[in-house]
Amino acid sequence: MNKILSISDSVLFVFIMLVSLFGLALLYSATNQDVDIVIRQGSRLLFCFILMIIVSSIEINKLKQLTPYIYIICLIFLAITLFWGHDSKGAKRWIIVMGFSLQVSEILKITVPMMLAWYFSLSDDKDISLKKLIFSFLIIFAPIFFVIKQPDLGTSLIILLCGTITIFLGGIRKKYIAYLSGLLIVFMPVMWKFLLLPYQKQRIITMFDPASDPLGSGYHIMQSKIAVGSGGFFGKGFLNGTQSQLEFLPERGTDFIFAVFAEEFGFIGILILLLFYMAIIIRCVYITSKAKNYFSKILSGSITAILILLIITNISMAVGVLPVVGVTLPLLSLGGSSLISIFLAFGIIFSVNRRN
Amino acid sequence: MRKSFWDFNRVNAERLFNNRFAILILILSVLTIFLIIRIYFLQVVSFKHFDTLSETNRIKYIQTPPRRGIIYDRNNIVLADNSSFYSVEINIKESKDVIKIINAVNKEIGLTKKEIEIFHKKKSRYSHHNSIVLKSNLNDAEIAKVLAIRYKYDGLDVTASLMRKYPHNEITAHVLGNIGYIDKKDLFELDRKKYKNVKYTGKTGIEKYYENVLYGDPGYKRVEVNARGRQIRDIEEQSATPGSDVHLTLDIELQKFMYSKLKDYAGSSILMNPKNGEILAMVSSPTINPNDKLWNFKTDNEAIKKLKSPMFNRSINGLYSPGSTIKPILALNGLHNKIIESKTEYYAGPFFQLPNSNRRYRDWKPEGHGIVDLEKAIIQSCDVYFYMLANNLGIQKMTSFFKYFSFGEKTGIDMPYESSGVLPTNEWKVKNIGHKWTKGDTVITGIGQGYFLTTPIQLAYATSIIANNGSIVIPKLNKNIQMKKNKKILEKENYLKNKISLKDWETINNAMFKVVNQENGTAYWATKNKYNNISGKTGTVQVYSLSQKTDVREKEDIPDYLKDHSLYIGYAPKENPEIVIATIIENIGSGSKYAAPISNEIINYYFDNIREKY
Numbered sequence: 001m002n003k004i005l006s007i008s009d010s011v012l013f014v015f016i017m018l019v020s021l022f023g024l025a026l027l028y029s030a031t032n033q034d035v036d037i038v039i040r041q042g043s044r045l046l047f048c049f050i051l052m053i054i055v056s057s058i059e060i061n062k063l064k065q066l067t068p069y070i071y072i073i074c075l076i077f078l079a080i081t082l083f084w085g086h087d088s089k090g091a092k093r094w095i096i097v098m099g100f101s102l103q104v105s106e107i108l109k110i111t112v113p114m115m116l117a118w119y120f121s122l123s124d125d126k127d128i129s130l131k132k133l134i135f136s137f138l139i140i141f142a143p144i145f146f147v148i149k150q151p152d153l154g155t156s157l158i159i160l161l162c163g164t165i166t167i168f169l170g171g172i173r174k175k176y177i178a179y180l181s182g183l184l185i186v187f188m189p190v191m192w193k194f195l196l197l198p199y200q201k202q203r204i205i206t207m208f209d210p211a212s213d214p215l216g217s218g219y220h221i222m223q224s225k226i227a228v229g230s231g232g233f234f235g236k237g238f239l240n241g242t243q244s245q246l247e248f249l250p251e252r253g254t255d256f257i258f259a260v261f262a263e264e265f266g267f268i269g270i271l272i273l274l275l276f277y278m279a280i281i282i283r284c285v286y287i288t289s290k291a292k293n294y295f296s297k298i299l300s301g302s303i304t305a306i307l308i309l310l311i312i313t314n315i316s317m318a319v320g321v322l323p324v325v326g327v328t329l330p331l332l333s334l335g336g337s338s339l340i341s342i343f344l345a346f347g348i349i350f351s352v353n354r355r356n
Numbered sequence: 357m358r359k360s361f362w363d364f365n366r367v368n369a370e371r372l373f374n375n376r377f378a379i380l381i382l383i384l385s386v387l388t389i390f391l392i393i394r395i396y397f398l399q400v401v402s403f404k405h406f407d408t409l410s411e412t413n414r415i416k417y418i419q420t421p422p423r424r425g426i427i428y429d430r431n432n433i434v435l436a437d438n439s440s441f442y443s444v445e446i447n448i449k450e451s452k453d454v455i456k457i458i459n460a461v462n463k464e465i466g467l468t469k470k471e472i473e474i475f476h477k478k479k480s481r482y483s484h485h486n487s488i489v490l491k492s493n494l495n496d497a498e499i500a501k502v503l504a505i506r507y508k509y510d511g512l513d514v515t516a517s518l519m520r521k522y523p524h525n526e527i528t529a530h531v532l533g534n535i536g537y538i539d540k541k542d543l544f545e546l547d548r549k550k551y552k553n554v555k556y557t558g559k560t561g562i563e564k565y566y567e568n569v570l571y572g573d574p575g576y577k578r579v580e581v582n583a584r585g586r587q588i589r590d591i592e593e594q595s596a597t598p599g600s601d602v603h604l605t606l607d608i609e610l611q612k613f614m615y616s617k618l619k620d621y622a623g624s625s626i627l628m629n630p631k632n633g634e635i636l637a638m639v640s641s642p643t644i645n646p647n648d649k650l651w652n653f654k655t656d657n658e659a660i661k662k663l664k665s666p667m668f669n670r671s672i673n674g675l676y677s678p679g680s681t682i683k684p685i686l687a688l689n690g691l692h693n694k695i696i697e698s699k700t701e702y703y704a705g706p707f708f709q710l711p712n713s714n715r716r717y718r719d720w721k722p723e724g725h726g727i728v729d730l731e732k733a734i735i736q737s738c739d740v741y742f743y744m745l746a747n748n749l750g751i752q753k754m755t756s757f758f759k760y761f762s763f764g765e766k767t768g769i770d771m772p773y774e775s776s777g778v779l780p781t782n783e784w785k786v787k788n789i790g791h792k793w794t795k796g797d798t799v800i801t802g803i804g805q806g807y808f809l810t811t812p813i814q815l816a817y818a819t820s821i822i823a824n825n826g827s828i829v830i831p832k833l834n835k836n837i838q839m840k841k842n843k844k845i846l847e848k849e850n851y852l853k854n855k856i857s858l859k860d861w862e863t864i865n866n867a868m869f870k871v872v873n874q875e876n877g878t879a880y881w882a883t884k885n886k887y888n889n890i891s892g893k894t895g896t897v898q899v900y901s902l903s904q905k906t907d908v909r910e911k912e913d914i915p916d917y918l919k920d921h922s923l924y925i926g927y928a929p930k931e932n933p934e935i936v937i938a939t940i941i942e943n944i945g946s947g948s949k950y951a952a953p954i955s956n957e958i959i960n961y962y963f964d965n966i967r968e969k970y
């Protein structure tokens with residue numbers, strides 16, 4: 001059975017399915033019991049499940065050979081998005097592909113590390129030279145250029161972080177780490193002044209003091225904190241969260257799905273959810289440690305770390321320790337593109353494991 | 357080849373990777389632990405705080421306005437009632453785009469330009485309100501149409517409200533007053549806590565004076581609301597305590613009759629029981645139908661212009677010279693101060709002149725009255741007699757005596773905004789006119805002209821004192837309250853009853869009886885049947901001083917607004933009077949011709965149709 005479905009780790013598979021199916025139930029609550037949305041997300045889940053099986057059945061070396069093409073297709077799609085993208089709230093982030101709206105920038109969270117892993121495994125010299133480093137950052141910034149233009153600074157930062165994780169795992173020298181950190185500190189004020197749009201600055205300011213603008217951008221953070229806090233130890237119960245059911249909480253299906261969960265299931269529920277995530281991650285760590293070649297090791301290591309990063313970022317947004325950057329919660333948030341990237345990631349993990 | 361190299365470097369590269377991977381997982385794990393601590397603080401440590409915030413988010417207290425008390429006449433006939441109606445409202449605090457909502461509503465049910473205009477006016481004028489009415493009196497189809505689009509627009513709502521209804525329309529308008537939008541001035545007087553979701557309050561008349569009684573106590577509802585403020589369900593409710601009913605002393609049948617007599621004129625009439633101060637009828641004309649007032653923001657200006665100040669309550673605010681109706685009191689003053697004696701006769705020629713002055717103070721009778729005593733002077737309303745009397749009394753004695761009848765002061769009737777009138781003195785004239793008081797001023801005050809101004813209610817009140825031989829009652833409209841006489845009033849009453857001899861009271865009362873019942877009395881021809889023993893006194897107030905040389909008082913060609921005011925005070929029956937009346941008709945002619953016949957018709961109507969009911 002496992003062989004047929006090319007699913008090589010049944011524990012991982014079971015936990016992924018448990019969390020994603022629970023995600024549908026949570027979505028039912030987050031959308032005010034909108035069955036239509038849940039069914040649509042369910043079909044997306046099915047599609048992504050099939051995608052995962054397909055990806056996992058591809059030989060990891062074959063996948064490695066396909067990587068540059070996937071990366072270039074992503075770049076092309078990004079360009080298309082920029083020119084013919086779907087306009088929403090003043091940002092062009094989606095394109096329609098075969099009737100599905102696709103946010104290519106979401107998939108970059110996986111394809112950029114993939115490209116980097118491919119690039120690092122090209123040369124025999126596993127040491128990262130300056131030339132290699134510069135080229136690595138070119139790989140990261142080429143798609144980011146399009147994403148910033150959308151404009152979507154939050155996703156750009158996440159892609160940058162994902163890529164950085166791969167470079168770090170690829171064995172960048174400590175010297176360069178120090179240089180890059182220094183550069184970052186120096187350029188931080190410059191970025192604040194020239195790169196950030198006023199609303200982005202406002203988001204960051206209100207994160208530190210949500211009460212400064214309770215009806216404006218601080219509203220989201222405030223309502224989310226209220227939802228989490230009022231959940232208490234045991235939560236208000238499924239479908240009983242007042243913050244979510246009465247729509248005080250914004251973006252309930254996507255950015256703030258964690259707040260919906262926290263309100264209805266409380267602290268104890270959160271601990272259980274984190275245990276489920278931990279089970280998935282521990283399996284990924286295990287598979288990474290067993291990976292037989294360089295490409296698969298770096299890639300599955302990156303994916304594992306990125307998974308944790310995304311979970312932390314999303315939860316941090318919901319509890320008000322990070323500005324609202326539009327990061328979805330893996331396996332739980334509404335939306336097709338993030339689901340594709342997550343299941344693509346798991347597909348790769350399974351593929352790596354199959355090789356083991 | 358590559359693979360072999362991997363194998364060659366395998367140990368080093370793998371160690372580096374494992375090292376880095378471990379560091380990364382460690383960092384992320386530490387961050388996760390911090391995050392869990394953060395969540396612990398939110399959910400467990402600060403739970404109370406956030407739970408309260410969440411509750412205040414979703415639960416709103418809503419005040420439910422009480423049903424307003426009903427106003428009845430003395431026979432429990434409804435004078436003011438409530439009827440429910442539906443209106444479209446826009447909550448201007450919640451709605452994001454008011455214009456868009458108006459357009460949407462307009463598309464559904466059609467709004468007139470005026471309705472939209474009025475909405476915007478109200479919105480700027482009553483910005484302290486949450487909701488502003490866009491259209492009232494919706495029919496069922498309109499309600500359904502608006503409700504169908506309601507969900508699309510925050511702040512759009514259909515509300516049921518109680519509408520004040522006055523079944524007798526304009527007949528009771530000035531007495532009952534009206535209710536209207538609470539404006540910023542009202543907020544100072546009203547208990548804000550009780551008027552949270554209320555738009556209307558009593559503005560004038562009984563509605564205003566008894567606002568506290570009629571209003572009642574609001575109830576409240578605790579409701580669950582969603583983020584857009586829409587009510588989801590009721591959690592707790594305490595119903596409002598309806599306002600108390602008010603029973604008035606008015607008799608609607610008498611009121612109707614009085615109104616029918618006055619409606620073609622500008623003026624006022626008041627019929628009051630001198631025993632207890634109960635006002636049986638009180639009309640101010642012209643007036644407008646109060647039922648139209650609330651529907652429109654402002655009453656049709658054209659309609660107001662056509663009428664002569666229909667919003668003005670002449671009964672308590674109209675200031676008129678008392679004219680000859682003041683003569684009985686002046687006579688009483690003369691008797692009391694021993695300036696005159698009732699039987700002493702004087703010669704009253706066509707005019708009176710002050711020593712060393714050319715100015716002639718004319719009598720209304722061009723040829724003069726000849727030999728007159730006090731009684732005849734009252735019966736025929738001899739001006740020259742009272743010019744002389746006033747001149748002999750002097751303004752000091754006159755005003756101090758008028759004060760016992762509370763001229764220049766409010767009567768204390770249970771109506772808001774009563775006027776005090778003017779009881780002039782030297783100081784008053786210096787302060788308000790800028791000149792010193794002259795002897796001439798004293799002379800014309802003797803016939804109730806000049807600066808002396810009274811309201812119809814003051815005249816009715818003074819007449820009741822005459823009818824009562826000095827006993828004072830405070831006029832009142834509420835049947836169930838006892839009007840308290842304050843110390844000042846009690847002192848006045850004590851003086852009038854004990855210091856003025858009964859003989860003097862009887863002298864002027866007899867004279868007033870003869871005004872109506874003796875053939876040469878000024879009101880004799882004005883009264884058809886005499887069986888009701890009416891006493892009275894006419895008054896004709898000059899609005900405009902005709903030239904000294906002209907002897908014609910009522911010229912046909914003078915414009916209406918310069919014509920005399922016609923006044924009458926009266927009471928009946930002669931013994932043990934039970935009603936007094938005061939009537940003023942503006943710019944029409946003499947007291948004998950208009951006010952007297954109308955008043956006596958009203959009195960007769962009372963005795964023929966109303967009295968037997970009690």
